Amino acid sequence: MGKLVVLIMGYFILIEIIITTSLATMKHDYGEALSKSILFFEGQRSGKLPSSQRLxxxxxxxxRDGFQLVNKKQIDLVGGYYDAGDNVKFNFPMAFSTTMLAWSVIEFREFMGPDLQPALEAIQWATDYFLKCTSVPGVVYAQVGEGQADHNCWERPEDMDTPRTVFAVNTTSPGSEVSGEIAAALAASSMALRASNRTYAARLLSRSRTVFNFADTYRGSYNDSLGLWVCSFYCDYSGYQDELIWAATWIYRASKLPFYSNYVLNNFQKLEPPYSGGSFAEFGWDTKHAGINVLISKMNMDRRSQFIDKADNFVCSVLPESPTNIVSYSPGGLMFKAGGSNMQHSTALSFLLIVHARFSSRTKRLINCGNVAIKPSRLLQLARQQVDYILGDNPLNMSYMVGYGKKYPQKIHHRGSSLPSTRDHPQKIQCSQGSSYFFSSDPNPNVLVGAVVGGPDIKDEYKDSRADFVHSEPTTYINAPLVGLLAFFKGHSN
Incomplete structure (x- = not known):
């Protein structure tokens, strides 16, 4: 009987050790963070909100977007997303955010559980809008609203009285980067939505091919025709070749039509000059190089070994122990690259690390960075470090996701969040009247749950200030890749 008691006690001790170890491993509730990262997109919606709206x-x-075109032709451009804390619809970064939302679902669908449906709805909110933006042959609508006028006002989107000017590219004033990214978003979204709505997915894929053909046939940058309106905000610095190849890659993956794989193989050399320097290591709304290489590495395409090599080079550019590292890290371990809104780099690059780690693990390969051999698990470790930093494992013990954890940014640079809601203040708040709310020292009255701000500086310091928009403004292209990261770590918490 004594031995039995010892065995039973030993059994419970073992169970306690297992539970304690699991809890220690699972630092954060990635499921909660995933739900909130998707909810954020509801706060960015433009247009007529559905009855299912949760924020x-x-x-x-x-x-009335699109109904007052100067050429007297009206087109319905209602819908889509506001990209950040403003009220303009910038279609170039919106399309990239949509592509990344779709890739998150394609790659990590199995780990999303009940968050899959809201993620699909977030994707379709964008694709419904992009179908409108590409409904006129030979025209792609690239932006709704004037950035300068909008940024001179601190207004709720519900009160907007700044010009809702519509900007488009066409056969004589092309915009291959914005058109190519929209084509990529439609193709990737067709894959994400195929299981739930095959007819709609087929429509997206068909439209993506039409838009790609327009982008490729009428080549040019929207900087040239719309630079006055886009270049203070989302100027294209890397050229449009990467968007064309990115789009062709996604269309090939969605359609398996050899025309698009041949296009990639016949044109990818154009990515090199004059952007050959560190472009293989860049990925974001402007530059797609690293994403192209990681995406093709896992696809069944001819000559993919050269893409795998470049994807490995990207990994080596990120890992701090690599002799070819070109990414900086804060003392607390957060990735830093040049450019504002730094969290966009942390989430987008970490997303690629996870995808390439899974490919390398399946193919049982190491990544060689000079004389350093890297296991796929190291890539997962670094990506998780970035996610955990965002969620609160940092020198300030602060979550940079609004509404997650006990301590998070209270005064984010976001018009709708910082102004009283129309329910609490039904009277219109004029452009100049919003300034008092902008300069207020009070927390934002509306919690934009799930929003991830630009983040701290490279010293791990963060000033919770609306005026410090580089660090306090959330964006859709920060959150979109984070959705995939959180889904993966939710599925691998232990």
Whole structure:
């Protein structure tokens, strides 16, 4: 009997050790963070909000977009997303965010559980809008709203009275980067949505091919025709070749039509000059090089070994122990690259690390960075470090996701969040009247749950200030790749 008691006690001790170890391993509730990262997109919605809207402090906005075109032709451009804390619809970064949302679902669908449906709805909110933006042959609508006028006002989207000017590219004033990214978003989204709505997915894929053909046939940058309106905000610095190849890659993956794989193989050399320097290591709304190489590495395409080599070079550019590292790290371990809104780099690059780690693990390969051999698990470790930093494992013990954890940014640079909702303040707040809310020392009255801000500086310091927009403004292209990261770590918490 004594031995039995010892065995039973030993059994419970073993169970306690297992539970304690699991809890220690699972530092954060990635499931909660995933749900909130998707909810954020509801706070960025433009247009007529659905009855399922969960962030109830947001209401309908910009319901006349496209109906007052100067050429007297009206087109419905209602919908889509505001990209950040402003009220302009910039279609170039919006399309990239959509592509990354779709890639998150394609890659990590199995780990999303009940968050899959809201993720699909977030994707379709964008694709419904992009179908409108590409409905006129030979035209792609690239932006709605004037950035300068919008940024001179601190207004709720529900009150907007700044110009909702529509900007487009066409056969004589092309924009291959914005058109190519929209084509990529439509193709990737067709894959993400295929299981739930095959007819709609087929429509997206067909439209993506049409838009790609337009982008490729009428080549040119929207900087040249729309630079006055886009270049203070989302100027294209890397050229449009990467968007064309990115789009062709996604269309090939969605359609398996050899025309698009041949296009990639016949044109990818154009990615090199004059952007050959560190472009293989860049990925974001402007530059797609690293994403192209990681995506093709896992696809069944001819000559993919050269893409795998470049994807490995990208990994080596990120890992701090690599002799070819070109990424900086804060003392607390956060990735830093040049450019504002730094969290966009942390999430987008970490997303690629996870995808390439899974490919390398399946193919049982190491990544050689000079004389340093890297196991796939090291890539997962670094990506998780970035995610955990965002969620609160940092020198300030602060979550940079609004609404997650006990301590998070209270005064984010976001118009709708910082102004009282129309439910609490039904009277219109004029352009100049919003300034008092902008300069207020009070926390934002509306919690934009799931929003991830630009983040701390390279010294791990963060000033919770609306005026410090580089660090306090959330964006869709920070959150979109984070959705995939959180889904993966939710599925691999232990």
């Amino acid at each position: 109830l402090w947001r209401q309908d906005s910009a319901l």
